[in-house]
Amino acid sequence: MFKKILSAVLVCILSALCFSACTPMQTENTSSADKGRFSVVCTIFAEYDWVREILGSHLKEASVTYLLSDGSDLHHYQPSAPDLDKISECDIFIYVGGESDEWVQPALDTIKNPSMQTVNLMEILGENAIELPQPKIRLSKLDKDGDGVIDENEYVEPDPIYDEHVWLSLRNAQTFCSAITDVICNVDSQNEQDYRSNLDSYNSQLAALDKKFRIMFSEAKKHALIFGDRFPFRYFTYDYELDWYSAVDTCKKDFQTTETQIKALAKQVAYFHSNTIFTIEGTDPSVAQAIIDLTEKKNQKIAVLDSGQFVTEKQIKKGKTYLSSMLENYDILEEALN
Numbered sequence: 001m002f003k004k005i006l007s008a009v010l011v012c013i014l015s016a017l018c019f020s021a022c023t024p025m026q027t028e029n030t031s032s033a034d035k036g037r038f039s040v041v042c043t044i045f046a047e048y049d050w051v052r053e054i055l056g057s058h059l060k061e062a063s064v065t066y067l068l069s070d071g072s073d074l075h076h077y078q079p080s081a082p083d084l085d086k087i088s089e090c091d092i093f094i095y096v097g098g099e100s101d102e103w104v105q106p107a108l109d110t111i112k113n114p115s116m117q118t119v120n121l122m123e124i125l126g127e128n129a130i131e132l133p134q135p136k137i138r139l140s141k142l143d144k145d146g147d148g149v150i151d152e153n154e155y156v157e158p159d160p161i162y163d164e165h166v167w168l169s170l171r172n173a174q175t176f177c178s179a180i181t182d183v184i185c186n187v188d189s190q191n192e193q194d195y196r197s198n199l200d201s202y203n204s205q206l207a208a209l210d211k212k213f214r215i216m217f218s219e220a221k222k223h224a225l226i227f228g229d230r231f232p233f234r235y236f237t238y239d240y241e242l243d244w245y246s247a248v249d250t251c252k253k254d255f256q257t258t259e260t261q262i263k264a265l266a267k268q269v270a271y272f273h274s275n276t277i278f279t280i281e282g283t284d285p286s287v288a289q290a291i292i293d294l295t296e297k298k299n300q301k302i303a304v305l306d307s308g309q310f311v312t313e314k315q316i317k318k319g320k321t322y323l324s325s326m327l328e329n330y331d332i333l334e335e336a337l338n
């Protein structure tokens, strides 16, 4: 009997803990006059922060949800039943639209709000999305003739996959904020002037930081970034024409690195006289350290660049914003490249 009671208590405690840890972050809708004006659901932190900036003083009149506020990895996120309810009933749903968002279309197929507006960042980027490198697929004669004989010389191109870390470009961010503002104005035209004015002010800040990066990189002594980690900064490095070398081409979480790759990266460190090996937030620095251990000087630093992929509610409450995170990256990069 005692065991039964104990397990029941434990289940209750665990459920309560899970509920508090797994509930997405949501801004308060505090104005009774405007209560229920509209709701926005965002998948990633950057989208959530951009919406806050565009709404400005009207933020308290809307309800804005950030789905991954427990720091979940967007590459492995699957919505819970309450998340799906939120999406189904919201007025505006903002998502990245890349390969990690395969769950989105089935979710949208069941929406309860027929007038919901969606913002798909990858779709907005269109042909400016950057294709990821993929090995060609060897075509066997089995595929063609059914005899199972491999023809070593025939390959097929795989379907293209595009890099989904689109928010890491300050230039893309301006395009996305403009598109998000258009949709917010459609839903709440009453405050259109304020939203457009907030957008102008915010896009000016994004453009100013983009310029600051451009000047810093053009004057920097070094122009190559060595990552002992997965690599989500393809759009960022593309904007500033930076060379980059990483332990893995993509942003897969459980990547494998061979000794040959680590040796090759150590040679790049020596070639570019790099004093810093980069990792991204929340990952194990062991690959970066292995690279350093193979260099002659072994005195390089490991620095963490923030890719904004695992931002938690706690960090937001402490004041983290998209711009503050990019500014921190600026300081780290400025030190590393000079």
Ligand SMILES: [Zn+2]
Pocket: 075, 165, 232, 251, 309
């Ligand atoms: Zn990623």
